[in-house]
Amino acid sequence: MNTSGPHFTAIVLAADREALNEVARAAGVRCKSLAPVDGVPMVFRVLEALRSSRCVGERILCGPPGTVMAQEPALRDYVAAGEVRWFENQATPSSSAYHVLQQLPEDTPVLLTTSDHALLSPRVVDYFCLQALSSGCDVVAAVARHEEVTTAYPETRRTAYRFKDGAYCSCNLFAFLTPRARAAALFWRQVENQRKSPLRVIRVFGWIAVMRYLSGGITLAGAMDRVSHRLGFKAGAVILPFPEAAIDVDTAGDWNTVRRIAGEKDV
Numbered sequence: 256m257n258t259s260g261p262h263f264t265a266i267v268l269a270a271d272r273e274a275l276n277e278v279a280r281a282a283g284v285r286c287k288s289l290a291p292v293d294g295v296p297m298v299f300r301v302l303e304a305l306r307s308s309r310c311v312g313e314r315i316l317c318g319p320p321g322t323v324m325a326q327e328p329a330l331r332d333y334v335a336a337g338e339v340r341w342f343e344n345q346a347t348p349s350s351s352a353y354h355v356l357q358q359l360p361e362d363t364p365v366l367l368t369t370s371d372h373a374l375l376s377p378r379v380v381d382y383f384c385l386q387a388l389s390s391g392c393d394v395v396a397a398v399a400r401h402e403e404v405t406t407a408y409p410e411t412r413r414t415a416y417r418f419k420d421g422a423y424c425s426c427n428l429f430a431f432l433t434p435r436a437r438a439a440a441l442f443w444r445q446v447e448n449q450r451k452s453p454l455r456v457i458r459v460f461g462w463i464a465v466m467r468y469l470s471g472g473i474t475l476a477g478a479m480d481r482v483s484h485r486l487g488f489k490a491g492a493v494i495l496p497f498p499e500a501a502i503d504v505d506t507a508g509d510w511n512t513v514r515r516i517a518g519e520k521d522v
Contacts (some may be wrong), residue, residue, distance in 0.1 A: 270319055277506055278507055286318075293517040297504065313480070362434060364432050370412055395493055395497050397427075408502060413501055
């Protein structure tokens with residue numbers, strides 16, 4: 256860790272969503288975060304990128320579960336050496352994030368990411384953190400322009416969120432900057448709990464906003480303003496100029512793609 260710049264506490268979510276993860280099976284490891292990219296398990300690539308960032312201080316690992324940790328001496332030694340704090344993961348990503356956030360002082364800026372963000376680099380982390388801090392928002396999400404991602408990496412397929420001013424991909428980087436930001440983590444947990452009841456989720460945002468989004472009638476900034484108005488905290492987005500930041504590992508195909516990219520480009 257470098258000592259200059261504002262210090263975020265970084266939380267890395269590192270538990271599999273399902274018992275038999277496709278990537279873990281393909282890589283022959285106990286959980287997805289241990290799948291190697293360029294010879295290094297993804298979780299260590301992420302943790303080392305955070306350590307090399309100017310903006311990150313403490314690092315917290317949430318997951319993998321204790322049953323996995325017990326069989327992974329490299330991870331246990333990393334935690335025992337004081338490199339990271341480890342928390343047992345909860346049932347879902349949102350509940351894991353919410354649980355860890357409750358253990359941290361409310362005025363601590365928090366960076367949240369995932370252990371499958373294998374192409375994460377210190378320059379991406381620093382750019383996002385500094386832009387988030389200057390945004391004046393409570394909560395900030397990182398996105399990349401879908402066109403830039405597919406142009407740079409035509410072999411990858413990313414989900415695109417289409418707005419009036421263009422299509423964007425999520426980058427699995429989130430900043431919780433103020434005490435009010437904790438409400439966003441609580442809302443995420445509530446939405447995840449209601450993911451099988453889309454009408455309840457739509458009711459939160461309002462039918463008009465949802466229809467405008469579906470028809471491409473709202474900009475990204477407009478959508479953030481709508482979220483802010485409805486939920487009582489100021490939400491924003493940082494558009495990253497790094498297309499690799501939008502590529503995480505959800506499938507075995509993603510894993511192979513990321514392995515190729517890591518071998519071709521110094522990220």
